[in-house]
Amino acid sequence: MTGLEDLLRPGLIGVFCGLNPGLRAAATGFHFEGNGNRFWQTMHLAGFTDHRLSPSEGHRLLDYGYGLTTVVSRPTASAAELSTHEYTGSAASLVARLEQFRPAYIAFLGKAAYTSLSHQRTIDWGPQAARLGPSRVWVLPNPSGRNLGFSLLELVEAYRAFRHATEDTQHADQPFR
Template identity: 35%
Template sequence: MRPVPDILAPGISVVFIGFNPGCRSAETGHHFAGYSNKFWKLLASAGLTPYQLKPEEDSTLLRYGYGITNIVARPSRTAAEITKEEYHIGREQLKEKLLLYKPAIACFAGVGVYREFAKQSGVRCGLQPVGIVEGVIDFVVPSPSGLTRILFQDQLVYYQELARLIQDSSHS
């Protein structure tokens, strides 16, 4: 399985951060490409994109000021296959990317992703009290994976909260 390239550029306002690419993403070369993944539907439903993008359109996120990366680049069937060493290396690489691209908001697509990055337990969805990288706001949304048992409407609440945060941070 091949890695999926980051979608990052200077001036992005939000970077979405996943665990690592799944099998379908590795096959297609596009982020959040799993058939049951709700990422693209959640973005559109929350008004973060004007319509529901297809995974093949992932690079168009840059038009809206968004980017995508992962805490670990190596694709796998499940996040459970990621090793402690891979998380350690990925954590440092992600900090470097956040320092380099300086997005206003780092949006972690899953509590587990943020738990690994921040090395904190008791993480909840929503705005985090303190950002790990200075000058970057940390925000956590539920994982859009089809394996997630959280109802779509309950997930959408956090994507809508993110949309309000983006709006507020662009006006300040």
């Protein structure tokens, strides 16, 4: 079983960066596939899409100016199976993708990966002072159904704040903004 294909293209407003693919997502080839994952519902309710996309429609997120990637490509049943070494070992590859596609923002879905990549012990939710490659960094709660620390409403509020922060980002090749 391999990782997921990135959904990236030049000129994106932002890229949502998951920790790594879940087993079901890797098996189907669709990001955020899995029972209980709240990503697609959150994206719609936060105003990123005009309707709730299914995982099989994930490629359509590009039409809204956003992409998808993961820090670590190795699929696992739980992100808890990943080590700090796997996150830091994947940093160069992630920065290379950001340099190639140059999104204005990268939004990490959960603190674990960005904490490892930034070598900080603690970080706050939301915007970060440092950039990663050419991209401004934002940290959002992970939408996994296993993340019981955030209700759907709290996820939507956090993602909506990110959407509002990205609204002023101008890209000439994006007719929808």
